[in-house]
Amino acid sequence: MKKFFLRTMGCQMNDHDSEVIKGLLLSLGYDQTEEIEEADLILYNTCCVRENPERKVYGNMAAYKRLKEANPNLIIGICGCMTQQKAELQNIFQQLPHVDLIFGTHNIHRLPELLARAEVGERVVEVWDEAPYAEEGQDFRENLPVERSHRLKAFVNIIYGCTNFCTYCIVPYVRGREHSRLPESVREEVAALVETGYREITLLGQNVNAYGKDLSMETSFSSLLKELNSIEGLARIRFTTSHPRDMGSDLIHAMASLDKVCEHLHLPVQAGSSRVLRRMNRGYTRENYLDLVEKVRKAVPGIALTTDIIVGFPGETEEDFEQTLSLVEEVGFDSAFTFIYSPREGTPAARYADQVPEEVKKERIYRLIELQNKISAQHIQRLVGTEQEVLVEGRDTQGLVGRTRTNRQVHFAGSEELVGELVTVEITEAGTWTLRGKVVHTQA
Ligand code: 5AD
């Protein structure tokens, strides 16, 4: 039996795309392997948001040349967001001649045919600029096989693409315009998942708050949440990512009133200075963001807020950066993903003249990480002594493991029968990122 090695970089959209890729490969009779040396197909599902991971792809791919020499039948493939950039596609094609299979994010469903052609020796390159949507709401992946990484929690796409055009971001160029799935298709997928035992879903989109805006029917993200909340047997609903600009009061109300929607909001702020936010084309000011946080916290007490922050955006001064630090302090995020600004060819900010020197960016990100680590530690410590609802997800070397509604990982002792159940856990200890506790109540 042939074996594939699949490596996934980037965001949860890519993680989920990889679940579809795996599903397709398994249906073609391939088996998955974690041993790259024994693979007949090596496939990288790539990300292009920043330069470093891109460089890594080139480095790793160069090293696989040796494997190809040892095994001429080996197929090496690259897919995902990197291939959707014209210049990068050119580079891959020219600099990595031993890569035989290149496809994009809009034609994953074509993998069986493309792979068959690569298997007989053709060098296959097929990247589409847009997904083949014939009709409104249509999803070209509907009914493709999916090999999910987990048996209790599942990712569900609700909207593809992004049309926000933040000036630093390549995503709108590689993932295309916003395109929502029909509410009934989403509902059907979730209901089918619940029927096969899934308890938690994470709704995915680069900007879930824009859900439904491209559909002619009367619908919205908050009404989709309401609809899904009524599915019996489903325990939890999560979603990512939200854009502060499109975070309306209807969504805040939905989060507050729908029992299955978890108390966690990932709300990328990107910067704390209104001047920088304007240059990023984010569509909100520091004050707008702080007001929004206040509203959300008031409506959903105890909600975990997480964020993304970029340091060293072109023109960011020391004062601008200090405003990011003060915003981080003021909001007190549970955790934050912090990034050094990376110029992306084709985006407006990459052409701005006032690029920040690399040493300054590094120095700033260290200061930001140090501050956020201190705040994260305070948040997690505060949980000790509280009781938390935990969905038991499985067992690992440290015992049963699950997550709180606020998405914190907890370990505790208990019987395997609890897997899949909601239990109440009293938190007894907090580490840097994860918790320990003991079960005080089960529904079973
Ligand atoms: N440089 C650095 N970080 C970026 N992000 C997006 N584009 C860039 C870039 N050019 C970050 C943003 C986004 C996250 C997914 O990646 O913070 O929210």
Ligand code: SF4
């Ligand atoms: Fe990376 Fe964006 Fe593609 Fe996700 S959608 S993999 S973050 S480039």
